[in-house]
Amino acid sequence: MGLIMNQIRECKVILSENKSELHLPGEVGIWVFIFGDMLMFAAFFISYISDRSDNIELYNLSQANLSINMGVTNTLILLTSSLFVALGVNSIRKSNRKNISSMYIALAFFCGLVFIVNKYFEWSEKVGNGLTLTTNEYFIYYYVLTGIHLLHVLIGLFILAYLLYLSSLDSAVKRYTTFETGATYWHMVDLLWLVIFPLLYIVR
Amino acid sequence: MTTQTSINRTALMFTGWAGPFQVVIWSLGFIVFSGFWPNIPSPSASSEEIASFFWDNTVGMRIGTVLMYFGCVAFCIWGASVAALTRVGERGIPVLTYAQLTLVGCGGAIGAVNFTLWSVASFRPDGLSPDVIRMLNDIGFFFLLWSVPIFSGWCVVVGISIMCDKSKNPILPRWNMYFNFMVAFMMLPGSLITFFHEGPFAFDGFFGFYIPLLVYGSWVLLMSWSVLSAAYKLPKQEFNS
Numbered sequence: 001m002g003l004i005m006n007q008i009r010e011c012k013v014i015l016s017e018n019k020s021e022l023h024l025p026g027e028v029g030i031w032v033f034i035f036g037d038m039l040m041f042a043a044f045f046i047s048y049i050s051d052r053s054d055n056i057e058l059y060n061l062s063q064a065n066l067s068i069n070m071g072v073t074n075t076l077i078l079l080t081s082s083l084f085v086a087l088g089v090n091s092i093r094k095s096n097r098k099n100i101s102s103m104y105i106a107l108a109f110f111c112g113l114v115f116i117v118n119k120y121f122e123w124s125e126k127v128g129n130g131l132t133l134t135t136n137e138y139f140i141y142y143y144v145l146t147g148i149h150l151l152h153v154l155i156g157l158f159i160l161a162y163l164l165y166l167s168s169l170d171s172a173v174k175r176y177t178t179f180e181t182g183a184t185y186w187h188m189v190d191l192l193w194l195v196i197f198p199l200l201y202i203v204r
Numbered sequence: 205m206t207t208q209t210s211i212n213r214t215a216l217m218f219t220g221w222a223g224p225f226q227v228v229i230w231s232l233g234f235i236v237f238s239g240f241w242p243n244i245p246s247p248s249a250s251s252e253e254i255a256s257f258f259w260d261n262t263v264g265m266r267i268g269t270v271l272m273y274f275g276c277v278a279f280c281i282w283g284a285s286v287a288a289l290t291r292v293g294e295r296g297i298p299v300l301t302y303a304q305l306t307l308v309g310c311g312g313a314i315g316a317v318n319f320t321l322w323s324v325a326s327f328r329p330d331g332l333s334p335d336v337i338r339m340l341n342d343i344g345f346f347f348l349l350w351s352v353p354i355f356s357g358w359c360v361v362v363g364i365s366i367m368c369d370k371s372k373n374p375i376l377p378r379w380n381m382y383f384n385f386m387v388a389f390m391m392l393p394g395s396l397i398t399f400f401h402e403g404p405f406a407f408d409g410f411f412g413f414y415i416p417l418l419v420y421g422s423w424v425l426l427m428s429w430s431v432l433s434a435a436y437k438l439p440k441q442e443f444n445s
Binding site: 027028029030032033035036037039040043044047051133134137140144148 | 378379380381382383385386387389390392393396399400403404405410411415
């Protein structure tokens with residue numbers, strides 16, 4: 001949440017520095033995308049909560065198979081990656097600190113990779129124990145929600161790789177909006193996990 | 205508009221209106237005549253139940269499938285209008301337009317087969333075993349819903365062609381690119397219907413049925429609006445050249 005406060009602070013700085021019109025980080029289009037994506041995930045969450053209320057015992061029993069430590073680790077990894085992305089974008093504006101921004105974005109990329117590797121181990125452990133997509137209703141949601149989130153992370157890695165390439169260019173500071181757009185997407189991915197994690201792993 | 209390519213206004217309007225026409229006529233066929241909604245023939249239903257769904261309403265089903273078939277044709281015609289718009293922004297050999305048209309053709313062919321199978325299911329009441337009818341129903345729904353990757357792919361290609369359009373006044377606005385990427389994502393749950401016979405991800409479930417169809421319909425209407433907005437901005441043709 002501190003990262004979001006950071007972003008808001010950034011907006012306020014830009015506001016006071018320049019014009020009096022509202023500055024939305026990144027292009028308008030990314031917020032169109034985020035709106036739609038959030039709607040989808042809201043539908044997933046509502047569906048999960050509704051189906052769970054019909055079968056609380058099954059859901060709680062199944063949830064016990066999950067490793068909260070793994071979930072917490074993944075949460076910390078994503079939060080850290082968001083911090084790196086925010087720092088990386090922030091340092092783009094200071095054009096003499098180009099290499100620092102590349103470093104931050106590379107670190108964020110690495111965090112994303114670690115998240116994916118963790119997810120692989122987490123899933124293969126479950127599958128090894130016979131807990132698959134069609135085991136029961138809870139696991140349908142578990143695999144579908146974490147799977148769709150994973151797809152978002154994968155796409156986010158492509159976006160971060162592109163930002164990494166951009167940050168190495170001399171014209172990086174001119175593409176500031178592109179950096180904000182990519183960062184906004186990554187923060188959305190992080191935010192989604194911050195809802196998925198308690199929903200699937202913790203809520204009883 | 206660029207000076208390199210120009211579009212016939214009437215042609216663009218005709219093909220653009222095929223979008224809303226497609227939505228209306230297909231919905232008429234699917235809902236009013238064939239009755240597929242709200243009583244969606246469920247993947248967890250027995251063969252007898254599915255067979256009676258097709259055999260108790262042969263006239264309605266046949267009319268509905270004819271209408272849906274025309275909707276499918278309208279889809280192909282409309283697809284060309286979207287591809288034409290993105291063609292305006294493409295420099296050189298229009299690779300992304302080609303990609304779009306192949307996906308449109310694919311989607312159209314799948315639709316044609318889809319509605320043919322449902323029509324065949326009602327062609328010989330009592331003449332086929334209920335298991336066969338259930339399979340025809342299943343295949344139909346798979347063609348309808350499991351084909352989402354084709355349409356997602358199409359959305360992605362449209363998005364990329366907007367992304368590559370570096371002209372000063374792009375014919376399709378930038379936010380449209382994000383909208384297309386968003387729609388591509390939102391339709392994807394349709395791919396999960398192959399795993400489930402019941403629940404929200406089955407082909408009669410919220411994410412298996414409602415989301416892909418509603419998202420697709422909204423996308424058609426919004427893209428049609430973009431096409432027609434562009435068409436109405438074009439100068440009217442003079443008939444003596």
